[in-house]
Amino acid sequence: MFRHKLLAAAALAAAVSFQAPVYAQEDAVVAKVGAVEIRQADLDVAITNLSAQYQQMPEEQKKIAALSQIIDIKLVAKKAEEAGLQNSDDFKKRMAALQERELHNAYLRDQFDKLKPEEVKARYDKEVAALPKEEEVRARHILVKTEEEAKAIIKQLDEGKDFVELAKEKSEDTSKSEGGDLGYFTKGRMVPEFEEAAFSLAKGAYTKTPVKSQFGFHVIKVEDKRDAQPPAFEQVEPQVRQIVMQEKYSAIIDGAKAEQKVEIVDETLRKGYDELTKSE
Structure with missing residues (x-):
């Protein structure tokens, strides 16, 4: 369950991670359009709003692309003001919607900035404590093409030959350079025949008969x-942080709904909204 939550948190990052741009300490003027100044802070904001394609560019190219966008916007915005478009009802509605979106983002940034490291660690500890006990083994194997080759290797092991050295010499698997070491794995990670044999062995034991799989014949040591x-x-802290943020976001929405009545008049929209919020 914890692993599933970590995967889901990756998608959450794009939805509720709102980072304010880091402004330069000296908000220098970088360009002018007519009498209007373009400052470093304007450029910083524009850089954060660049599309994913531009975000892959080197830093200097991103700055130039962002500046070009700012200049284009200011040039055309001046023309729009001269045409009086800022006074239209449509424009005012759009501005109101943008203001509400930015207020939404600003409030979440404020709340998430207050998130304490110990809250994230406590959430991690809670998830770890709830994990079911699951056995894992660390195994080595030697993979060969024929049963006769595998039997010959087992005979050599019975005679006291070193498993690691035999794996380096005989195995046809890519793990041969590591002495056949496959690391730790839980059930469900290997093909059934291999898994059944590996989990049935005691620590330090090896298979006394070859194990056949779709890859060939294995000699396995646990x-x-x-x-x-x-x-x-440390490995999953960013994802756990996103889980905590998601929970805080849900709590914020639930609290706001308790304070303000939400009424959806259109029945089709209401049913869709209800279904959507139930699944979240």
Whole structure:
């Protein structure tokens, strides 16, 4: 469940992660359009609003692209003002909607900026504590094409040959350079025949008969068995932070709904909204 939440949190980042641009300490004038100044702060905002395509560019090219957009906007905006378009009802409605969106984002930034590191760590600890116990093994294997080759390797192991050295010498798997080491894995990660054999072995034991799979014949040795380890906090901290932010966002919305009545007059829209909010 924790792993699923971490995957979902990746999608959440785009939805509720609102980062304010970092402004230069000295808000220098970088250009002018007529008498209107374009400052570094304007450029910083424009850079954050560039499309994904532009975001891949080197920093200097991003600045130039952002400046070009600002200049184009100011040139055309001046023409629109001269035409009086700012006084139209449509323009006023759009401006009101933009203001509300920016207020929405500003409030969330303010709330998320107050998120304490210990809250994130506590959420991680809660998820880890709720994880079901699951066994994992660390195994090595030697993969060969024929059953006869596998039996010969098992005979050599019985005679005291070193598994790691035999894997480096005989195995046809890409893990041969690592002595056949496959690391730790839980059930469901390997093909059924391999998995059944690996989990049935005791720590330090190897298979006494070849294990056949779609890849060939395996000789398997289990190096260790333990409870599956959760991902380290440092590894998943950004995703856990997003989970906490998602929960805070839901709490903010629920609290606001308790304070303000939401009424959807159109029945079709109401049913759709109800279904959507139930699934969230």
